Amino acid sequence: MDFSILTDYFSLYLEGFWGTVLSSVLALIGSFVLGAIIAVFRITPVKGLRWFGTGYVEFVRNIPLLLVVYVFYYGPSALGFTLDGFTAGTIGLAVYTSAFIAEAIRAGIMAVPKGQMEAARSSGLSYIQTMTNVILPQAIKLVIPPLGNQFINLIKNSSVLTIVAGFDLMYFADSISTETYRTFDTYIFVAVFYLVLTVPLSYGVRVWERRLQRKY
Amino acid sequence: MIDFHQVEKHYGHFHVLKNIDLHVSEGEVVVVVGPSGSGKSTMLRCINRLETITSGGLTVDGITVNERKTDINKLRKEIGMVFQHFNLYPHKKVIDNITLAPVKVLGQSKAEAEKTAMYYLEKVGIADKAQSYPSQLSGGQQQRVAIARGLAMKPKIMLFDEPTSALDPEMVGEVLDVMRALAREGMTMVVVTHEMGFAKEVADRVIFMDQGQIVEEAAPAEFFASPKEERTRTFLSRVLSH
Numbered sequence: 001m002d003f004s005i006l007t008d009y010f011s012l013y014l015e016g017f018w019g020t021v022l023s024s025v026l027a028l029i030g031s032f033v034l035g036a037i038i039a040v041f042r043i044t045p046v047k048g049l050r051w052f053g054t055g056y057v058e059f060v061r062n063i064p065l066l067l068v069v070y071v072f073y074y075g076p077s078a079l080g081f082t083l084d085g086f087t088a089g090t091i092g093l094a095v096y097t098s099a100f101i102a103e104a105i106r107a108g109i110m111a112v113p114k115g116q117m118e119a120a121r122s123s124g125l126s127y128i129q130t131m132t133n134v135i136l137p138q139a140i141k142l143v144i145p146p147l148g149n150q151f152i153n154l155i156k157n158s159s160v161l162t163i164v165a166g167f168d169l170m171y172f173a174d175s176i177s178t179e180t181y182r183t184f185d186t187y188i189f190v191a192v193f194y195l196v197l198t199v200p201l202s203y204g205v206r207v208w209e210r211r212l213q214r215k216y
Numbered sequence: 217m218i219d220f221h222q223v224e225k226h227y228g229h230f231h232v233l234k235n236i237d238l239h240v241s242e243g244e245v246v247v248v249v250g251p252s253g254s255g256k257s258t259m260l261r262c263i264n265r266l267e268t269i270t271s272g273g274l275t276v277d278g279i280t281v282n283e284r285k286t287d288i289n290k291l292r293k294e295i296g297m298v299f300q301h302f303n304l305y306p307h308k309k310v311i312d313n314i315t316l317a318p319v320k321v322l323g324q325s326k327a328e329a330e331k332t333a334m335y336y337l338e339k340v341g342i343a344d345k346a347q348s349y350p351s352q353l354s355g356g357q358q359q360r361v362a363i364a365r366g367l368a369m370k371p372k373i374m375l376f377d378e379p380t381s382a383l384d385p386e387m388v389g390e391v392l393d394v395m396r397a398l399a400r401e402g403m404t405m406v407v408v409t410h411e412m413g414f415a416k417e418v419a420d421r422v423i424f425m426d427q428g429q430i431v432e433e434a435a436p437a438e439f440f441a442s443p444k445e446e447r448t449r450t451f452l453s454r455v456l457s458h
Contacts, residue, residue, distance in 0.1 A: 119303035123317035124293040216349040
């Protein structure tokens, strides 16, 4: 394996790496906020919101990620403005992932026994108080493992930015490999950069999960 | 204190409660018995609007339960409830289970709520478990915590929905003892149960329900010695013969 590729092109790798990190972090925050809102829509007693939530999830998670990104990349020009590849890709990534996160959160909330809601409500707590003090703290324990999976998927899926020139890790790797003709070696180092992100994340999720498990 | 007036409830096509008329006075202990599916738990759950009624009138402490302008959270402060499966919050310590509603609903300070919580834990005999999690307690202990949790709100009424049905037989006694003491202190109680001994000894009045109707109601001595209705006699012969 030719380590000179890594050393010679380190600044390019690094630029791509930061692009991937930035896009992932932004998409992670965005998808979590969006996913939590959609999850709440899906369980509220308000019919209209429930239908919207269900429609959103079923539509978004059943089309390819690339297509979602295209919507934000090519869509705006139809409306008379443009988004650069990084922005469009990151928004697309957040929207796509939010559908899966919404389902994970919803499943966690639904898995909390019904008696918990009844006990809290019958003691005079409001719906919101019950959600924040009783239901969500229990749901989070059930949601962490699937949420961790979604975040790892998100980081890997961020490679879709390459296709819309989003200046991520894969995008720079493509240009490195065309320059060096050392395709295999180039991408081996790319894999290492991805692992630097995903392995600690999945380890962290496991630790957090175990810590909550131990508590009660 | 609690007034059912011609209350009807339907679940789709299923007629769960039929023409329920029931009055519970302050300080009274009413025990509701009857076969499974007779609607006794549903009737109990209507009192704090965990179930809504289809028609008829229901007032608690002078407040109409099923009315748009009724602040249900305010009414529920006055009504403690104990469930068959305890429904303690597994992620909170015993003490925090008890202080949650007093702090959030009554606006008590944490210290004040903890003092009250310890008083009631003492009363139900498990003050030493204050810092434990519910999963570390036996069923009987969990149910006593649930009773303390209800009492900490200083309610005017306590509802018990088959409080001993999920317990191992040797733990039934400790929970009934707590309820007995509560009844002696003059708490208004509505108890759905299969414990006929408890009904006989503690109830001011026993209600027998079957197929969504109140079939018979009487003082316990009379209810158990000379039931009027055929259905009551059949039921009692089945539950008392073993």
